[in-house]
Amino acid sequence: MIVSVSRIVRFALQDFFRNFWLSVATVSVLMLTLVSVNLLVVMNVLGKVALSTVESRVDVSVHFGPEVEESRIQTVKVALLSLPEVRDVEYVSASRALEQFSETHSEDHDIIEALGEVESNPFGGTLIVKARNLEDYPKILSALDEPVYANLIEEKNFDDRRVMIERLEAIAYRVEVFVLAISAIFGLITLLIVLNTIRVSIYTHREEIGIMRLVGASDGFIRGPFYVEAVFWGLLAVILTAALLYPALAVSQPFLRAFFGTEAVDVIGFYNANFLQVFGLQFLLVTLMSLLTTKLATAKYLKV
Amino acid sequence: MIRLKNVTKIYPPDVVGLQNVNLHIRPGEFVSVVGQSGTGKTTLAKLLIAEERPTKGQIVIGGWDISSIKSSEVPLLRRQIGVVFQDFKLLPKKTVYENVAFALQVCGASHRKIGHIVPQALRIVGLSGKADRYPWQISGGEKQRTVIARSLVHRPKIIVADEPTGNLDSINTREIIDLLKKINEFGTTVVLVTHNREVVNELRRRVITIDRGLIVSDQEEGKYVL
Ligand SMILES: Nc1ncnc2c1ncn2[C@@H]1O[C@H](COP(=O)(O)OP(=O)(O)O)[C@@H](O)[C@H]1O
Ligand SMILES: [Mg+2]
Numbered sequence: 001m002i003v004s005v006s007r008i009v010r011f012a013l014q015d016f017f018r019n020f021w022l023s024v025a026t027v028s029v030l031m032l033t034l035v036s037v038n039l040l041v042v043m044n045v046l047g048k049v050a051l052s053t054v055e056s057r058v059d060v061s062v063h064f065g066p067e068v069e070e071s072r073i074q075t076v077k078v079a080l081l082s083l084p085e086v087r088d089v090e091y092v093s094a095s096r097a098l099e100q101f102s103e104t105h106s107e108d109h110d111i112i113e114a115l116g117e118v119e120s121n122p123f124g125g126t127l128i129v130k131a132r133n134l135e136d137y138p139k140i141l142s143a144l145d146e147p148v149y150a151n152l153i154e155e156k157n158f159d160d161r162r163v164m165i166e167r168l169e170a171i172a173y174r175v176e177v178f179v180l181a182i183s184a185i186f187g188l189i190t191l192l193i194v195l196n197t198i199r200v201s202i203y204t205h206r207e208e209i210g211i212m213r214l215v216g217a218s219d220g221f222i223r224g225p226f227y228v229e230a231v232f233w234g235l236l237a238v239i240l241t242a243a244l245l246y247p248a249l250a251v252s253q254p255f256l257r258a259f260f261g262t263e264a265v266d267v268i269g270f271y272n273a274n275f276l277q278v279f280g281l282q283f284l285l286v287t288l289m290s291l292l293t294t295k296l297a298t299a300k301y302l303k304v
Numbered sequence: 305m306i307r308l309k310n311v312t313k314i315y316p317p318d319v320v321g322l323q324n325v326n327l328h329i330r331p332g333e334f335v336s337v338v339g340q341s342g343t344g345k346t347t348l349a350k351l352l353i354a355e356e357r358p359t360k361g362q363i364v365i366g367g368w369d370i371s372s373i374k375s376s377e378v379p380l381l382r383r384q385i386g387v388v389f390q391d392f393k394l395l396p397k398k399t400v401y402e403n404v405a406f407a408l409q410v411c412g413a414s415h416r417k418i419g420h421i422v423p424q425a426l427r428i429v430g431l432s433g434k435a436d437r438y439p440w441q442i443s444g445g446e447k448q449r450t451v452i453a454r455s456l457v458h459r460p461k462i463i464v465a466d467e468p469t470g471n472l473d474s475i476n477t478r479e480i481i482d483l484l485k486k487i488n489e490f491g492t493t494v495v496l497v498t499h500n501r502e503v504v505n506e507l508r509r510r511v512i513t514i515d516r517g518l519i520v521s522d523q524e525e526g527k528y529v530l
Contacts, residue, residue, distance in 0.1 A: 002411040003412060003413075003414055003415070005412075007409055008411075093505065207395060208395060210393065211393055211395065211407075212407065212410045213378075213379075213382070214353075214382065214387050214393070215382060215383075215387075215406075215407035215410065215454065215455075215457075215458070216378075216379040216380070216381070216382030216383035216407075216411055216458065217379060217410035217411055218379045218411070218412075219375075219376060219379070221410045221412070222409070222410075240465070285443075
């Protein structure tokens with residue numbers, strides 16, 4: 001049994017090198033499919049980063065009048081935090097608001113002068129409220145409209161980026177469909193090429209196969225090497241794709257970070273964290289593809 | 305050992321290979337099958353190794369009815385029947401030794417078994433000294449002896465040889481026939497398909513003559529009669 005398996009593997013290896021350029025072409029086209037699949041994976045990761053970046057910038061600023069005491073604002077904060085929709089509430093004190101304002105307008109002499117003329121701090125405290133989900137903001141806004149709060153509140157700013165987010169989602173979706181279509185096309189081309197490779201392989205082996213039959217080799221021995229070779233191709237394609245992917249990501253990650261303006265872009269980190277799942281699935285995908293094709297090809301060209 | 309009952313082989317759509325053939329070959333016999341070209345001799349050989357299935361009738365080999373043998377069982381049959389064809393069917397990139405060993409390798413034999421049986425088979429056919437040569441480095445007769453050595457490695461009870469001397473001159477032909485006789489003396493049943501008159505007449509064994517798919521004569525110690 002072990003002898004047979006090792007012999008089948010050896011035959012498969014021999015065949016791989018015997019039709020070397022054909023093997024190279026087959027592995028390359030498998031890699032092409034895998035690269036487009038990985039493009040899909042990267043797009044997905046980036047899309048999520050983009051969305052969460054935009055989403056994290058959405059908030060409601062609740063400005064209180066300068067006369068409202070901090071303790072009351074803190075009460076409102078606690079009340080808001082008790083709402084299930086609220087994820088986080090940040091308190092910005094009146095003096096901090098003034099500082100921030102002076103900082104952002106430090107160039108503008110008129111404004112600084114005007115500020116100097118006002119004796120007391122014109123700003124009140126501010127609460128910056130973040131919801132758990134984008135859909136929760138309307139609820140929070142209506143909660144703030146209740147008289148208990150409304151009397152204290154001078155102004156509410158809701159930075160609604162829903163339109164932007166929707167557009168982002170639409171673009172991401174379209175790009176993914178496009179890449180998926182390309183992957184499918186590559187997959188189809190791959191199937192045809194693999195089919196042809198096996199056909200050629202069977203053809204170059206017709207003498208051996210004929211003799212094997214004549215001397216009573218079992219079907220497994222005759223077909224086995226073709227299946228083993230298909231697994232080889234899959235394995236090699238995944239390893240080479242990973243070997244290409246990492247340097248490519250390492251090069252492009254700084255650009256992606258600059259583009260998205262956040263360090264949260266960590267495609268390499270994603271691959272590292274999900275290495276086995278991502279590449280294991282890809283290995284399964286291409287191997288299953290080539291095994292299926294092998295079955296087709298041997299059924300068609302290797303008649304008993 | 306071999307029994308054919310009313311065997312007919314029609315190649316689709318309507319080419320007659322064999323017609324209503326009845327035949328019984330006993331263990332240890334040396335049977336020559338003769339006849340003109342295109343009369344069904346190769347068809348008979350192919351039926352015996354289940355490369356073709358009979359259209360009608362029954363073929364029993366060693367008690368095993370192979371008339372409608374499943375393709376997964378064919379390898380088992382082939383390991384019990386050695387096959388020698390006119391075209392040598394040796395692998396050009398393998399040495400004599402490797403060609404013979406190949407038959408055992410692809411049937412899952414252990415290295416030890418291969419190392420034991422292959423030299424023995426080469427000794428029987430007288431090729432021990434040329435084990436490391438490639439097919440292009442040996443004569444036609446030696447190639448055919450290599451094929452015979454390969455057909456012996458499973459220690460078959462039957463050897464089917466279809467025109468094994470068709471491509472050989474008379475000296476090599478005699479050597480091959482002598483070799484088959486020697487193998488027959490060990491107890492192996494030999495079915496020799498040939499249209500070589502001298503070979504048959506010199507053998508003085510059973511001769512079956514086929515004409516247009518029919519057995520027209522079957523004689524012990526026969527002569528080539530056509
Ligand atoms: N695979 C095949 N398909 C169709 N006809 C065949 C096939 N093999 C042989 N025949 C026909 O069957 C007849 C017997 O052929 P064969 O057994 O090869 O004759 P022989 O070996 O005596 O020369 C011939 O008419 C031949 O053309
Ligand atoms: Mg013939």
